[in-house]
Amino acid sequence: MSSKDQYKHEPSYEERRVTTGCCGCIWTPILTACGIFCCLIVIAIVxxxxxxxxxxxxxxxxxxxxxxxxxxxSVYTFDPNTFPNxxxxSFNSILTKTGQIYVTQSNSTNDKNVTVSVRxxxxxxxxxxxxxxxIDSTKKISLERADTFKGALAWIGYLSLPPRCILAKVEVVLPxxxxxxxxxxxxxxxxIFYANSVPYSSQINAKTVNGEIDVNNFAIGSLTLNTNNGGIKGSVSGIINELVATTDNGGIQLNVLVSSNATNPKIEITNSFSDIQLNFNSSFxxxxxxxxxxxxxxxxxxxSETINEDKKKSGKVGDKNGTLTVNTKNGNINITF
Known part of the structure; x- marks a missing residue:
């Protein structure tokens, strides 16, 4: 053993303990603070x-x-020729039970205005x-709540106690x-569309961001139905030009009567994550x-069928020039002509 190795200093147990203890002195408060913070987060979530x-x-x-x-x-009336839209x-809140918009037709032949009733x-x-x-050609009616917090902070009002809830019903009466x-x-x-005694030869577009769309024996020449999150169901008749039904998340179930006067009606049915069921009652x-x-x-x-596969079918019905396109990403499709 050389003299250099002989006099090499080895740290004692006490020295090692002190050194390690210093590291513990640094980390212990940090870990304690993190634990307290996590507990507060859990309590706040609860x-x-x-x-x-x-x-x-x-x-x-x-x-x-x-x-x-x-x-x-509260009743509002307006000329649909001035404001066709x-x-x-309402305010997009889980606490807003805004219910439904009911669309009906006036019984009066003299009434030329749209009447909107908001309860x-x-x-x-x-x-x-x-x-x-x-706003330009749009009649806009907004249901607003008197929140202290506005804009991006409006959600804070949803956490108030006692609960602050709203229920609304909107009726749209068309001439x-x-x-x-x-x-x-x-x-x-x-x-929700209710049956109309006088069929419309024009076009109606109905769109909701988060809701169902129901059509109950509604008669119209062209109809477009769109919802981002909800189903579309019911029965529509008198289709002459076009029927479009689209939903990102919901089933589609429609009974469709194409007008006998239609020569080349266009029908497009699309959804992403559900089944589609169509019944044409020999009208297409x-x-x-x-x-x-x-x-x-x-x-x-x-x-006749030109393509007959489990996931794809194409063909012809009758001798007219109508077109039917049906697509879903994840669901079954059942069609009865």
């Missing part, structure tokens, strides 16, 4: 979840305890206002004669092309 649960439950009871039809409505906006009920701790605006194109646009409402005549990415296609009563 509290917010409880508040939201209480508020959602209270809002659900509001729709059961309040007779919305007994509420005195109607836009109803609003709210908890005693909630205040609302209805705002009417004219028996409407412009060539009429649009009904909303955000978080269902749209033309070519069809039906596709699904993940599902099966079933076509009943075709005249």
């Amino acid at each position: 509290i917010l979840s409880v508040i939201l649960g209480v508020n959602v439950n209270a809002c659900g009871k509001l729709s059961q305890t309040v007779d919305i039809n007994a509420v005195t409505p 109607f836009n109803f906006i 609003v009920a709210a908890t005693k701790d909630e205040t609302t206002s209805i705002k009417e605006e004219n 028996q004669t409407i412009p060539s194109v009429t649009t009904i646009d909303t955000d978080v409402n269902d749209i 005549s033309g070519s069809y092309d039906v596709n699904t990415d993940f599902g099966n296609v079933n076509v009943v009563n075709p005249s």
